[in-house]
Amino acid sequence: MAPQRFFASDNFSGTHPRYLGAIDAANSGHVVAYGGDALTQQAIALFQDLCDEDVEVLFTFNGTGSNIVALGSLLQPGDSVVCTQWSHINVDETGAPERILGVKLHDVQSSTAKVTPADLHSLSHNLGNVHHVQPGVVSITQATELGTLYSIDEIRELCDVAHSYGMRVHLDGARIANATAALGGDANTFRAMTFGAGVDAVSFGGTKNAMMGAEAVLLRRDVASPRAAFLRKSSTQLPSKMRYASAQFVEALTSGLWLETASHSNAMARRMYEKLRHVDSLRLSPPQVNSMYPVLPGEAKKKLQNWNFFWDWDESIGQVRWMTSWDTTEEDVDRFVAGVLYFLGE
Numbered sequence: 251m252a253p254q255r256f257f258a259s260d261n262f263s264g265t266h267p268r269y270l271g272a273i274d275a276a277n278s279g280h281v282v283a284y285g286g287d288a289l290t291q292q293a294i295a296l297f298q299d300l301c302d303e304d305v306e307v308l309f310t311f312n313g314t315g316s317n318i319v320a321l322g323s324l325l326q327p328g329d330s331v332v333c334t335q336w337s338h339i340n341v342d343e344t345g346a347p348e349r350i351l352g353v354k355l356h357d358v359q360s361s362t363a364k365v366t367p368a369d370l371h372s373l374s375h376n377l378g379n380v381h382h383v384q385p386g387v388v389s390i391t392q393a394t395e396l397g398t399l400y401s402i403d404e405i406r407e408l409c410d411v412a413h414s415y416g417m418r419v420h421l422d423g424a425r426i427a428n429a430t431a432a433l434g435g436d437a438n439t440f441r442a443m444t445f446g447a448g449v450d451a452v453s454f455g456g457t458k459n460a461m462m463g464a465e466a467v468l469l470r471r472d473v474a475s476p477r478a479a480f481l482r483k484s485s486t487q488l489p490s491k492m493r494y495a496s497a498q499f500v501e502a503l504t505s506g507l508w509l510e511t512a513s514h515s516n517a518m519a520r521r522m523y524e525k526l527r528h529v530d531s532l533r534l535s536p537p538q539v540n541s542m543y544p545v546l547p548g549e550a551k552k553k554l555q556n557w558n559f560f561w562d563w564d565e566s567i568g569q570v571r572w573m574t575s576w577d578t579t580e581e582d583v584d585r586f587v588a589g590v591l592y593f594l595g596e
């Protein structure tokens with residue numbers, strides 16, 4: 251029987267065979283633990299090359315942990331983190347930033363899940379008042395939790411405004427590969443969108459992009475705390491057998507697999523859109539990366555979810571999320587589209 255594939259999330263899928271191969275190849279003999287091994291040194295050098303910047307590279311277990319390490323390395327006493335109401339740090343991390351970092355999140359309202367310069371101008375009125383929490387770090391997500399993208403110019407402008415107020419900028423890149431693939435598809439795009447635009451810290455996602463539990467934090471060394479590695483350990487994110495995460499990043503960055511899998515995933519979402527765009531009731535927008543947020547009538551939604559599970563997104567308006575993955579095939583898309591049309595009676 252063919253393996254079942256869903257359109258719920260890019261972490262429902264498994265691990266790419268080439269990453270499993272890299273793990274297998276790394277699984278021989280004894281090496282120094284906690285990152286003292288040759289593969290980790292190679293992976294760090296590859297990331298430094300990718301960023302073309304003096305960055306500290308810290309591998310972690312998961313995206314929530316990456317965000318904690320990245321944010322904590324940028325925060326100063328009395329600071330808050332500015333984000334949108336949709337941001338993963340705000341709604342999907344069980345209050346981890348608040349609990350572990352003891353920080354207030356300033357969640358600005360956005361229909362596109364994007365922080366704007368106007369938000370920063372407005373919050374800047376708190377600066378310097380000792381009775382007010384200081385908006386010290388801006389956290390943006392690329393691609394966002396609503397599948398939208400900041401353009402490179404938008405990120406540059408946001409960083410310029412943030413820096414003019416003395417704020418630092420964190421980028422939650424759980425889906426940075428999908429964003430990079432969509433905005434140009436090469437290392438230059440990645441650089442221009444992150445450190446080149448002025449971003450100070452990046453949570454670089456691997457797990458949603460075909461890896462097995464491999465994430466990285468990239469920190470601009472002259473801005474982030476020199477104690478970031480200590481924060482990684484004290485927030486339980488220091489892998490002892492680091493070679494397995496490092497082996498995957500070496501494979502990703504030397505062969506370009508990270509962009510190959512992300513562009514494929516984006517293309518599958520585009521295919522689904524092209525086949526369903528004529529169904530007005532779904533209110534589909536063209537996907538910018540690998541997700542879409544259609545509206546479904548209650549009965550059809552339940553039947554579809556029972557047949558091929560996906561998550562609700564905004565239940566108040568019957569909105570759901572469909573997301574493709576590195577291993578989604580054209581046949582998977584066509585079969586799902588046929589199911590959607592069937593249950594909608596189209």
Ligand SMILES: Cc1ncc(COP(=O)(O)O)c(C=O)c1O
Binds near residue numbers: 314339
């Ligand atoms: C935008 C974003 N950031 C971070 C994460 C990290 O999640 P996890 O801690 O589950 O790896 C996710 C996962 O859904 C995400 O969508």
